[in-house]
Amino acid sequence: MTFTIGTLVLVSFAVSLAALVVLIWAISKSQMRFTQEDARTIFRVEQRDEGLDDPSVNADDATQPTDAGGHAYHSPESRRVILFMLGMATLWLIVGSTFGLIASLKLHLPDWLNGSAPLTFGRMRAMHLNLVIYGWSSVGGIGLALWLLPTIFATPLRFPKLALAGGIIMNLAVACGAAAIGMGWTDGLEWLEIPWQIDIALAIGLFGLLIPLLNTAYHREVHHIYVTGWYYLGAMIWFPILFLVANIPGINVGAQQATVNWWFAHNVLGLWLTPIGVGAAYYLLPRMIGKPIYSYRLSLLGFWALALFYSQVGIHHLIGGPVPTWVVTLSVVQSIMMFIPVIAVAINQHTLWMSNLPAFRASVPLRFVAIGALMYTAASFQGSLEALRSVNSVTHFTHYTVAHAHLGAYGFVSLILFGGFYYVVPRLVERVWPMTMLIHVHFWTVVVGFAIYFVSLSIGGWLQGLAMLDPARDWMESMELTKPYLIGRSIGGSLMVLGHVAFAINVLAMLSGRGAARVAVLDPTAATALAGGRK
Amino acid sequence: MNRFAPLLLLSAAILAFATVFLVILPGAEIRTADIPAGLQPYTEQELRGRTEYVSLGCVYCHSQQPRAPEQGPDGARGWGRPSTASDYAYDRPHLLGTMRTGPALLNIGARMPSQAWHLTHLYQPRAINPTSIMPNYPFLFDVKAQANAGDVTVDLPPEEQPAGSVVVARSEALDLVAYLLSLDRTYPVAHPELRDNGYADKGATQ
Amino acid sequence: MTRTPKSDFPKDFGPAVRDVDENFDPYEQSNPIPWPLLAIAGALVIWGGATLYFDLAAAPQGAADQVTRTAQANGTATPAPTVEELASAKADQFTAEGAALFGDYCATCHQPNGAGVRGAIPPLDGSRYVTATSEVPIAILLRGIAGPIEVKDVVYDGRMPTLHDTLSNDQIARILTYVRGAWSNSAGAVTSDQVQTVRAGLTDTLNQPWQGGSALEATFDIPSTPASPTAEAKP
Structure with a gap:
């Protein structure tokens, strides 16, 4: 048995490597039929000049993407569904991060707010996770996709009414899911807490959104699929499969269910949130800076190696646990292989923004996206190292992992989403953000807040892990020593929530019609578009 | 592309x-x-308690997967022998967990077999461990003027005892404790190959 | 806007010339993947292969170790091996069972080494209540304690559970025999009969925890120790 399985693992590793070699060969030998010129697709489709592009404060940049004939790619209907998704995402961000802060406070104020079951830590934490993943990141990410895909494919969104219906259903399902968890109705698996009955609604909503997006991509008016499109198309095929398979009730049990659980949970990060973030950065960085990415063909390596390796890393969450050695080791090795796509993406993205630092300083949305991209590199490197058995023995079961999860889901995905919101919304409503000051407040509170959060929890978690491994120290010490760091986390988290409030105020003001429009436009279209679309 | x-x-x-x-x-x-001979299915009360454990999110702070001595001192802390996949044959949903903000609980029934201890600890963990950061669960208990026949009262230190009344465990608390006491995988290991033995070369056996 | 049907012809905007000549490639280096990245990839592949090999080679040994350990524990893998190892070294079955019971019922608070928890749980190692006449520790186990108690110059104000329902006379005797002889303690063994005698004498008060050390001193006439300089718990 051992021999057979050992052979199988080697097969899996060998197949991944063979695919990697073929890919590198194809890229090197120009077998792929595209060139650096394709990286300029995003500039050509919009008839928009290269050069710094910051519609968040510059009213002249706050214009709809249009084709050569001056027709906007986004119809009023499609604008309505995008704004709906982005607005709802902001709401989930506020609610979800508030729950997160409450859960954080509870870890050092254990007697606070315990009068009834929905307020207990275990439920607050689960509601926080589900709201920020399925509410904020997924709804916001799909909202961005609804803007990005029609724009890079130079064609209007297909079935916008279906998309709006899907968006409404998805948001209702998220709300019901969080409420169910609060009431104690849960499937009980991390990342899969929402009861499967509600997941059906969530999946229906998801399909309502993905079918228009895929259909739009199919009918694209551009021959070349820009790199952002690869990531979003991949994500749109991966996530429904993952979500449906992992939520089938009644077939999984015990340790076997744990493999399904972590196959799903890590792939939600790797094959859903990561493509959303990286794909958006591949559009937003060159678009905002006004220069194409460094090496377009290298981005191919980043995409396909991500698909190959990231899909197999999930079981590193069960290192030292009750699942067969071979599957754990396979995930450990593939986690380390993730260095390859991450370095490829890093070369492409960081070279671009780091060689354009004046733009970085000038544009807050660009800063969000660039720092988010940097955090992708950091989170991925850290994640690969955490999968090493020696490191994992210390960090597993500690707050260090929590800090790492936030580096990925917040430092990377959320910061890029912030930058994306700041870029996209003004171009949709053709007005700049009403309160520039709040954008700066948002930037500095979340950056400083998250730095405090991450550093404090990482140090605390590492010390906790060392104490837990030391047989000479009582276990209680490993918990007691984390208290100051948990307080640090709450301080950082409070700043982050404060930043989110600043962000939400701006979004609310924008959606209610405030903010300066481009002087030359001077028509009421924008305001009407907000109120529900052009008649 | x-x-x-x-x-x-x-x-x-x-x-x-x-x-x-x-x-x-x-x-x-x-x-x-196959399922180990020493592993019993949960009783109905234990399953109700398990549902309570799931719904209150205990899993977010308590793992149920002791590690091997080559990796960590879990055994010496009384958390039990390294578990294997077959120890979870009746676990639906699985509760392996990812955090040890609190100790691992797969063998808590063997380590802390007293119902009274668990009830006191659930009502107010700080009555037993002053530095504990576990939440208290007052909503699993009733405070009454006096206990009725059949009520299970909770032993509390004077400073936690509500004045002039007694604290009585609700059925949710009793179910939850029944589940905790059922967590006992101290029978001999079965299917030792069904766990991550990747640390075996790291040190001598103990 | 106009919608042209999809065709195989490129419909890119602007002056793209790519598809005019597949090999015309002015922007591209001949090798778009930097060699350091290839070197890193190569190193990772070697490391990955080696890790797979060594981990899988070690796995059967790990599985065998688990069986060995279970066998050493005599078919009953007790979750407190440190305590048990200590006791089994004494080759005293009665004490060994007491040690196992101690691991189950007492070590969580009083710790396997009997040192207690600083500021919260009094030590058993060197405690005058443990090594006094056997009636004292028996009475403590039966009724529990709720009140301040001074042990080795430190006042503890915690709560010890009432155990007369949980533990049988025999179990109490075994635990105390172990505790009174463990670590630096050297008080005599305790028998089941002694426990029964104390239990019978306390019938009416079994459910009332002792109100601290003073109640015990008064009842059992324990020689009072020099008063500690302060009533505060010392670190």
């Missing part, structure tokens, strides 16, 4: 390939193993 369908198909195929190795093959190996 200019074609729509091949991109989608290849992406889906890569995920399917990963699923075979991460889910289907280990699943086949685990699900075909």
Whole structure:
């Protein structure tokens, strides 16, 4: 048995490597039929000049993407569904991060707010996770996709009414899911807490959104699929499969269910949130800076190696646990292989923004996206190292992992989403953000807040892990020593929530019609578009 | 990278390939193993308690997967021998957990077999460990002027005892404790190959 | 806007010339993947292969170790091996069972080494209540304690559970025999009969924890120790 399985693992590793070699060969030998010129697709489709592009404060940049004939790619209907998704995402961000802060406070104020079951830590934490993943990141990410895909494919969104219906259903399902968890109705698996009955609604909503997006991509008016499109198309095929398979009730049990659980949970990060973030950065960085990415063909390596390796890393969450050695080791090795796509993406993205630092300083949305991209590199490197058995023995079961999860889901995905919101919304409503000051407040509170959060929890978690491994120290010490760091986390988290409030105020003001429009436009279209679309 | 369908198909195929190795093959190996003789199915009360454990989110702070002595001193802390996949044959949903903000609980029934201790600890963990950061669960208990026949009262230190009344465990608390006391995987190991033995070369056996 | 049907012809905007000549490639280096990245990839592949090999080679040994350990524990893998190892070294079955019971019922608070928890749980190692006449520790186990108690110059104000329902006379005797002889303690063994005698004498008060050390001193006439300089718990 051992021999057979050992052979199988080697097969899996060998197949991944063979695919990697073929890919590198194809890229090197120009077998792929595209060139650096394709990286300029995003500039050509919009008839928009290269050069710094910051519609968040510059009213002249706050214009709809249009084709050569001056027709906007986004119809009023499609604008309505995008704004709906982005607005709802902001709401989930506020609610979800508030729950997160409450859960954080509870870890050092254990007697606070315990009068009834929905307020207990275990439920607050689960509601926080589900709201920020399925509410904020997924709804916001799909909202961005609804803007990005029609724009890079130079064609209007297909079935916008279906998309709006899907968006409404998805948001209702998220709300019901969080409420169910609060009431104690849960499937009980991390990342899969929402009861499967509600997941059906969530999946229906998801399909309502993905079918228009895929259909739009199919009918694209551009021959070349820009790199952002690869990531979003991949994500749109991966996530429904993952979500449906992992939520089938009644077939999984015990340790076997744990493999399904972590196959799903890590792939939600790797094959859903990561493509959303990286794909958006591949559009937003060159678009905002006004220069194409460094090496377009290298981005191919980043995409396909991500698909190959990231899909197999999930079981590193069960290192030292009750699942067969071979599957754990396979995930450990593939986690380390993730260095390859991450370095490829890093070369492409960081070279671009780091060689354009004046733009970085000038544009807050660009800063969000660039720092988010940097955090992708950091989170991925850290994640690969955490999968090493020696490191994992210390960090597993500690707050260090929590800090790492936030580096990925917040430092990377959320910061890029912030930058994306700041870029996209003004171009949709053709007005700049009403309160520039709040954008700066948002930037500095979340950056400083998250730095405090991450550093404090990482140090605390590492010390906790060392104490837990030391047989000479009582276990209680490993918990007691984390208290100051948990307080640090709450301080950082409070700043982050404060930043989110600043962000939400701006979004609310924008959606209610405030903010300066481009002087030359001077028509009421924008305001009407907000109120529900052009008649 | 200019074609729509091949991109989608290849992406889906890569995920399917990963699923075979991460889910289907280990699943086949685990699900075909027989259930250890020492492992009993949960009783109805224990299952109700387990539902309570799940719904209150205990899993977010308590793991149920003791590690091997080569990796960590879990055994010396009284958390039990390293568990194998077959120790979880009746666990639905699984509660392996990812955090040890609190101690591992797979053998808490063997380590702390007193119902009274658990009730006191659930009502107010700080009555037992002053530095504990576990939440208290007052909503699992009733405060009454006096206990009725059949009520299980909770032993409390004077400073936690509500003046002039007694604290009585509700059925949720009793179910939850019944589940905790059922957590006892101290029977001899079965299917030792169904766990991560990747640390075996790291040190001598103990 | 106009919608042209999809065709095989490129419909890119602007002056793209790519598809005019597949090999015309002015922007591209001949090798778009930097060699350091290839070197890193190569190193990772070697490392990955080696890790797979060594981990899988070690796995059967790990499985065998688990069986060995269970066998050493005599078929009953007790979750407190440190305590048990200590006791089994004494080759005293009665004490060994007491040690196992101690691991189950007492070590969580009083710790396997009997040192207690600083500021919260009094030590058993060197405690005058443990090594006094056997009636004292028996009475403590039966009724529990709720009140301040001074042990080795430190006042503890915690709560010890009432155990007369949980533990049998025999179990109490075994635990105390172990505790009174463990670590630096050297008080005599305790028998089941002694426990029964104390239990019978306390019938009416079994459910009332002792109100601290003073109640015990008064009842059992324990020689009072020099008063500690302060009533505060010392670190």
